[in-house]
Amino acid sequence: MKRFPFIPKAGLLSLLMSVVGYTPSLPADPLARAYVTAPSAGEVIVIDDATIGVVANISTGNGASHIEFAPDFERAYVTNLGARSVSVIDTLNDTNLANIRVGNAPNGMAVTPDGAKLYVCNRFSGTVSVINTATNAVLKTITLGGGQPRFAAITPDGLWVYVMRETANSVAVIDTTTDALVKTIAVGTGPRRIVRKPDGSRVYVANYGSNSVSVIDTVSQSVIATIPVGRNPAGMDLTPDGAELYVANVFASTLSVIDTGGNRVVGTIPVGRGATWAVDISPDGAKACAPAAGNNTALIIDTETRTVLGAVPVATRPFGVGFNVAGDRCYVTSPSVSNVSVIDANMLIRIADFPAGGAWEVKSAEIP
Numbered sequence: 001m002k003r004f005p006f007i008p009k010a011g012l013l014s015l016l017m018s019v020v021g022y023t024p025s026l027p028a029d030p031l032a033r034a035y036v037t038a039p040s041a042g043e044v045i046v047i048d049d050a051t052i053g054v055v056a057n058i059s060t061g062n063g064a065s066h067i068e069f070a071p072d073f074e075r076a077y078v079t080n081l082g083a084r085s086v087s088v089i090d091t092l093n094d095t096n097l098a099n100i101r102v103g104n105a106p107n108g109m110a111v112t113p114d115g116a117k118l119y120v121c122n123r124f125s126g127t128v129s130v131i132n133t134a135t136n137a138v139l140k141t142i143t144l145g146g147g148q149p150r151f152a153a154i155t156p157d158g159l160w161v162y163v164m165r166e167t168a169n170s171v172a173v174i175d176t177t178t179d180a181l182v183k184t185i186a187v188g189t190g191p192r193r194i195v196r197k198p199d200g201s202r203v204y205v206a207n208y209g210s211n212s213v214s215v216i217d218t219v220s221q222s223v224i225a226t227i228p229v230g231r232n233p234a235g236m237d238l239t240p241d242g243a244e245l246y247v248a249n250v251f252a253s254t255l256s257v258i259d260t261g262g263n264r265v266v267g268t269i270p271v272g273r274g275a276t277w278a279v280d281i282s283p284d285g286a287k288a289c290a291p292a293a294g295n296n297t298a299l300i301i302d303t304e305t306r307t308v309l310g311a312v313p314v315a316t317r318p319f320g321v322g323f324n325v326a327g328d329r330c331y332v333t334s335p336s337v338s339n340v341s342v343i344d345a346n347m348l349i350r351i352a353d354f355p356a357g358g359a360w361e362v363k364s365a366e367i368p
């Protein structure tokens with residue numbers, strides 16, 4: 001597949017403005033930022049969403065992979081898979097304040113609603129590190145007995161952390177008052193992602209190997225439904241009201257739309273050729289974005305009608321996606337070519353590209 005020609009940001013914007021009259025819509029907050037992990041470069045790239053320009057390259061550690069923000073957005077935490085550490089980023093000054101040693105191959109994280117503790121999944125150690133965010137020190141290491149813990153979700157009251165264990169086909173439940181493992185819940189085969197409903201009543205687990213989503217009730221701490229979806233579900237995202245769950249079915253190249261009230265699939269959206277690893281919903285819930293790796297495109301979808309508004313050419317083999325705070329742009333990572341493409345989600349055009357070593361995950365935030 002021929003790659004979309006790379007044009008430097010400034011040149012591409014000038015071309016768009018002269019040919020199609022494109023003028024970038026500037027977010028009201030000048031501190032709206034996109035943060036991109038660059039594993040092979042061992043850094044986080046910070047993009048100013050107003051100017052669509054890189055404002056910082058923050059060195060973290062080998063294998064920078066996943067990002068989690070503190071509730072006040074004054075800190076960002078980055079897991080460095082190869083360095084076995086978590087970097088603490090001061091988002092006000094774009095600096096790395098500390099590298100905290102954790103377990104082997106740290107992956108996903110969950111921070112308590114009060115911002116006091118950070119739970120880090122150490123995939124190959126089979127543990128969870130509990131970090132005191134005031135002192136940037138590990139308070140405790142919780143042993144899960146293996147199972148490759150990869151991602152976590154925490155309830156809005158901060159009482160329970162749910163950790164998916166990929167090779168144990170289960171979810172570990174941690175009581176945050178004692179930081180102890182209190183229960184293990186069996187789910188489907190090869191769980192890949194976990195998300196929780198905004199009201200905290202349900203947790204959803206994408207079972208990559210059994211082509212299903214497990215629904216966990218957080219009161220009974222048990223699976224109350226198993227919903228069949230497409231082949232190899234992985235990425236998931238909920239609409240802001242929690243009414244619908246979008247599931248990226250990697251090798252079905254589709255999105256399943258689940259009605260969370262009825263625990264049933266109410267729509268299937270074809271994405272295109274190749275793997276579809278991720279999906280992201282805009283902050284206002286109006287649009288979804290998903291990559292089609294085989295087509296080298298990212299799709300923008302109207303969530304009300306569940307129709308594809310457009311397939312926008314991006315860099316080779318897109319993998320991760322993330323909307324900006326305003327919901328009018330989507331950032332798309334392409335790890336194989338170390339690139340981040342920026343899409344205008346209203347005009348359905350690609351407006352910029354940035355180099356990022358092994359570009360992996362992207363998340364946006366408004367920095368106070």
